[in-house]
Amino acid sequence: MKDLDLFKRLSKRLDNLEKLPKLDEQKSIPKVLQEKGISRREFISWATSIAAMLSLPASFTPLVAKATELSDRLPIIWLHMAECTGCSESLLRTDAPSIDSLIFDYISLEYHETLMASAGWQAEANLEHAIEKYKGNYILMVEGGIPSGQTDFYLTIGGHANTGEQNAKVACEHAKAIFAIGSCSSFGGVQAAIPNPTGAVSLSKITNKSVINVPGCPPSEKNIVGTLLHYILYGSLPALDAYNRPKWAYGQRIHDLCERRGHFDAGEFVEKFGDEGSKKGYCLYKVGCKGPYTFNNCSKNKFNQHTSWPIQAGHGCIGCSEPDFWDKMGPFEEPVGDKLYNTVFGGAGADATADKIGVGILATAAVGITAHAIISKVKNPIEDEEH
Numbered sequence: 521m522k523d524l525d526l527f528k529r530l531s532k533r534l535d536n537l538e539k540l541p542k543l544d545e546q547k548s549i550p551k552v553l554q555e556k557g558i559s560r561r562e563f564i565s566w567a568t569s570i571a572a573m574l575s576l577p578a579s580f581t582p583l584v585a586k587a588t589e590l591s592d593r594l595p596i597i598w599l600h601m602a603e604c605t606g607c608s609e610s611l612l613r614t615d616a617p618s619i620d621s622l623i624f625d626y627i628s629l630e631y632h633e634t635l636m637a638s639a640g641w642q643a644e645a646n647l648e649h650a651i652e653k654y655k656g657n658y659i660l661m662v663e664g665g666i667p668s669g670q671t672d673f674y675l676t677i678g679g680h681a682n683t684g685e686q687n688a689k690v691a692c693e694h695a696k697a698i699f700a701i702g703s704c705s706s707f708g709g710v711q712a713a714i715p716n717p718t719g720a721v722s723l724s725k726i727t728n729k730s731v732i733n734v735p736g737c738p739p740s741e742k743n744i745v746g747t748l749l750h751y752i753l754y755g756s757l758p759a760l761d762a763y764n765r766p767k768w769a770y771g772q773r774i775h776d777l778c779e780r781r782g783h784f785d786a787g788e789f790v791e792k793f794g795d796e797g798s799k800k801g802y803c804l805y806k807v808g809c810k811g812p813y814t815f816n817n818c819s820k821n822k823f824n825q826h827t828s829w830p831i832q833a834g835h836g837c838i839g840c841s842e843p844d845f846w847d848k849m850g851p852f853e854e855p856v857g858d859k860l861y862n863t864v865f866g867g868a869g870a871d872a873t874a875d876k877i878g879v880g881i882l883a884t885a886a887v888g889i890t891a892h893a894i895i896s897k898v899k900n901p902i903e904d905e906e907h
């Protein structure tokens with residue numbers, strides 16, 4: 521679709537959204553930003569960066585700003601399953617709130633166990649009430665893997681001892697859109713790691729409805745907020761990859777967006793943590809970096825108020841946004857090459873590539889092709905199970 525057509529379509533969508541009543545008359549994003557000392561200029565510059573992240577031209581910035589301001593029109597229910605709350609923390613835990621975390625404060629979170637004041641019977645009643653009141657109209661965000669089947673009792677919540685699986689199923693049934701936030705909800709995560717004693721599964725395994733996965737351990741706040749804003753803007757699902765991850769966020773490999781990539785291509789590697797190569801910022805492949813097999817935009821968004829990300833901090837990527845990373849990417853500080861790569865190019869895997877080819881375009885292309893081939897190889901069994 522041409523930019524102008526798209527602009528018109530999104531404008532119309534936002535105009536319609538604007539006609540819906542605000543869910544809380546006391547709140548307004550411009551007011552919140554003003555109270556926190558964030559200027560309009562900073563807000564617009566943030567909206568420009570979100571537009572770029574969603575692969576929209578800069579001319580769409582006013583639409584992104586408007587979508588943000590309209591984020592109070594859509595009720596959100598956020599459920600916690602078996603997890604560490606790290607995904608909520610990714611968004612909220614900050615000594616100087618970013619615009620992303622402020623927006624999260626501002627949107628209409630009808631139910632969020634970490635943030636709401638109520639507990640026990642009252643909390644359960646709130647959840648039932650929110651589902652009933654906004655039936656068919658709320659956005660459901662779920663954090664955590666879900667103990668299911670015969671072992672669903674490993675996660676029970678509240679006075680009625682509903683299992684997480686029961687709660688999630690009911691909430692999915694009446695949701696307008698469903699987002700699995702984090703690798704646990706997207707793929708089962710560490711809960712589902714072998715031998716998976718609680719029978720934890722991804723959200724997509726307990727519902728027949730479409731689930732948009734936003735994996736990461738945790739995902740960046742930008743990917744969470746961006747997914748929400750994309751939905752507000754378009755009112756439909758984004759382009760998704762084979763694992764139902766939005767392509768705008770998970771369409772490229774860590775390896776292809778990495779600031780150390782020049783060192784990989786030049787055959788300059790950290791051989792041991794703390795060595796001279798470490799000090800020079802060399803490539804972390806030989807100390808276990810899984811960037812060649814991992815799809816995410818961490819180097820663009822970063823974490824901790826956008827200050828750093830794992831590879832910048834000196835540790836390799838552990839592949840946390842990939843399915844079953846806990847089982848497939850380990851040991852985290854050793855190259856996984858032989859385990860994954862030996863089936864391709866007659867056994868000349870990534871280790872061989874890094875050690876023996878290691879320099880220039882040939883190595884780059886070989887690893888790129890290999891990673892994609894391997895990823896589709898390890899992907900298929902899971903896809904078969906999930907779909």
Ligand code: SF4
Pocket residue numbers: 774775776778779780781782784802803804805809810811812831836837
């Ligand atoms: Fe970056 Fe890791 Fe790729 Fe090296 S192997 S270039 S550290 S992503």
Ligand code: F3S
Pocket residue numbers: 736737738774814816818829830831836837838839840841
């Ligand atoms: Fe996870 Fe790798 Fe990013 S470990 S946070 S996908 S750099």
